[in-house]
Amino acid sequence: MLGVTKAAGIATAWDRYKAQQPQCGFGSTGLCCRICLQGPCRIDPFGNGPQYGVCGADRDTIVARHLVRMMAAGTAAHSEHGRHIALALLHVGEHKLHDYAVHDDEKLHAVAARLGVATEGREQSDIIHELAEVTLGDYQNQDYDKPCHWISSSLPAPRLKKLSDLGLLPHNIDAMVAQSMSRTHMGCDAEPENLILGGLRVALADLNGEMLATELSDVLFGTPKPVASVANLGVLKRNAVNVAVNGHNPLLSEIICNVAADLHDEAVAAGAPEGINIVGVCCTGNELMMRHGVPLATNYLSQELPIATGALEAMIVDVQCVMPSLPRIAACFHTKIITTDNQNKITGATHIEFEEERASEIARQILRVAIDNFKRRDPKRIDIPDEKQEAIVGFSTEGIVAALATVDAADPLKPMVDNIVSGAIQGVVLFAGCNNAKIQQDHNYLTMAKSLAKRNVLVVATGCASGAFAKGGMMTSAATDQYCGEGLRGVLTAIGEAAGLGGPLPPVLHMGACVDNSRAVALVTALANKLGVDISDLPVVASAPEAMSEKAMAIGTWSVAIGLPTHLGTVPPVVGSDVVTGLITDAAKAQLGGYFIVEPDPEKAADSLFDAIQERRAGLGL
Ligand code: BF8
Ligand code: SF4
Structure with a gap:
């Protein structure tokens, strides 16, 4: 596919990487600080030039602070994903969402038992409501000594003791992210050991966020079991409306899969005899592949390449690891890039806001954009590699x-x-x-x-x-x-x-x-x-x-x-x-x-x- 993009004069991630060379030595070693407006300050790695930023921060403080900020951003990303799922569960429990339901009651009971949520003789909606509230408590608890529920009910006892003794068990995911930002503000925590301890604590909050995101997704969408699937760009089909889902959150992609079959006839009527072909990219792809065997087109670095096959009608994206270059590449073909999250828009993309309350309706609307786009394909440019594993x-x-x-x-x-x-x-x-x-x-x-x-x-x-x-x-x-x-x-x-x-x-x-x-x-x-x-x-x-x-x-x-x-x-x-x-x-x-x-x-x-x-x-x- 890189031959195709090269011949068409389209720059991909690899070309952009080349254009970035040589990358900055200060940034690569962590010795550039941009935390306040007196900077950027740079520490000479060889000890000849400046050894302190304008404020007096040394190399250790600067490196540690930026590392902690990276961990905090990662934690925020996973934990927002988790919050989204927990809120959806809460709303299912409140009978507000009609396109979602519990798909794994056994898992629900297992998770509830672990988190101390009573199940005996209770309505399913009551159980999931309380489970969601306990989970959201991990974003709200203000008692520093009371660790988050998910992590403290999951790890082995000796590990929990060790982490507790070291003061590393997180009490509140949001507070840990906020504290990481606050302690790394100019003129705050300057001791590398203390900063790294804070980094460990926020990173454990990330684990807590991942645990709840995974387990509650299983409750809503089913726990994966071994299933046969296929991977690589050959999963795209010449005779189908090809739709890639890229990003992370299964709340959207699950519904897209559910409604795709309903629109089969519309796709056939649009000229695609094989209907709609949903394929995954990155982690959304993994979620669908694990639960339903949906084919995986590719992973992160080559996410631009499905577009270059000339056979992709739409790429639907939500959050995280979505390259901002996608609409630029898509503009060279007929592909529509559709963003769906109001915190994650990309210039040049079509934005169709996803709402859980109207999930199926919006999923249909998005798929109809793809179906309608099928007629804009240029048959002469279709080039789907024969690679399928x-x-x-x-x-x-x-x-x-x-x-x-x-x-x-x-x-x-x-x-x-x-x-x-x-x-x-x-x-x-x-x-x-x-x-x-x-x-x-x-x-x-x-x-x-x-x-x-x-x-x-x-x-x-x-x-x-x-x-x-x-x-x-x-x-x-x-x-x-x-x-x-x-x-x-x-x-x-x-x-x-x-x-x-x-x-x-x-x-x-x-x-x-x-x-x-x-x-x-x-x-x-x-x-x-x-x-x-x-x-x-x-x-x-x-x-x-x-x-x-x-x-x-x-x-x-x-x-x-x-x-x-x-x-x-x-x-x-x-x-x-x-x-x-x-x-x-x-x-x-x-x-x-x-x-x-x-x-x-x-x-x-x-x-x-x-x-x-x-x-x-x-x-x-x-
Ligand atoms: O969450 S592995 S490139 S797609 S960050 Fe991103 Fe890394 Fe892929 Fe999924 Ni995870
Ligand atoms: Fe420079 Fe200190 Fe400001 Fe960082 S925080 S940019 S080292 S003055």
Whole structure:
């Protein structure tokens, strides 16, 4: 597709990245401060020029402050998404929303029990109303010593104690974001240790926001179960009205899927014999793929390319990771970019405001724009690549436990624990995070996963990592035979066959969108509880080898806070301060068990993560 854009003289993210070279050394190392109007102030990294900003802030303060602000922004993003879902649930409980309902009553009861919401003999609407209120309390509680409900009812007891002792358990998501902004204002917190502690606390608020967003989405839309799907640009169809949904929040995309079938005849009448073809991009794509098997067109970095096929009638976007370039690219083709959130508009896009109260009506209106646009296609410009990869997806924690239960119904986690103990599974790695134009798209994911699977490490993935593995053929039974070491292959084959998949489980288990990193936390928590240890004792590691967004900084930080060795393949803007670098690596390891490993080379990174797994195994006497 880059050949197509190049021939048409259209600049994509890769061209814009090239045009940005060389990128600023002060910014890259975190030594540029723009926090007040006396700046920007820059610290000379080599010690020859200025060492203090106008206010007197030194390199450590400047680096720490900006890092905390990144974490706060990431937390705000996930938590707004979570608030949106919690409010929708509240309104379903108040009978105000008619296009939404509880789709997983079992999950509702499980979650309610965990959060102390009574269920016995109560109407479903009362249960969800109270559950939503308890959840919204995590945005409202003013008692600093009373931690948020979701996190405090989820993590293993030893981890909660450690975080509580260190004063890191968040009490209120919004307050944590506000406090992060306030303490990093000019002339406030200047001590790097204290700033990083604040960063850890806000990042744990991000985890709380992710947990509630994921679990309440499952209540409303169903908990994912293994399902077959397809990925890559070949999922677009020449004979259909192609509609991509891009962004994050399932409140919109679920309804789009629901009403698409109703408009089938209208699409056929418009000249598209195959009706409407909904495809996903980025995390909205992951949400739909996990729950319904909807095909995934692509992940973050190549989100402009579906437009260049000349066969995309509309791209519907909501929030986060949506490139502002989309309308400019779309203007070279017939594609309409439709924004739907009043806080996320893009110049050049068509804005159709989404409201939950009129969800189906608005979804129909949006799809009719796409249907109407079909006639503007230029058949001569249609160029859909023949790339299409099958993928088995839908491995929520419940999905994984259900697959394991086919081996041991009475004690589903036992087969996993036994195989970790025997060494058939050496450990587990969670691949999370983004794509980043600094890295050949998906390359680090595929290189690292193949290297670790060969060494019998089970791989789970979320967000754009999942997209990379789905496109890259790592979510099939065949991939298990091709890439896994003997021990892991044996386990995945036994479980896959017992679960009736007709072959091994794939070597990479798709756990969902970025927000669904909380599913991985649920899985490691279950393992830690089963073994009676803390998360920091488990042979489990995390990696964001192509990290890009502020959300990824928040996720990486809570991953460290819950005790996981956490790899970053892109260098965060901290290397200008040895103090801050030391805090998030060595000091974190000593205090929390988790720590950052920064390593751009994917082969070396895989070795480091494997070593970290071995260190943990040795600690457990394995
Ligand atoms: O939330 S993985 S590039 S799309 S930030 Fe964005 Fe990163 Fe993708 Fe999803 Ni997550
Ligand atoms: Fe410069 Fe201090 Fe203002 Fe930052 S806060 S821009 S270092 S004067």
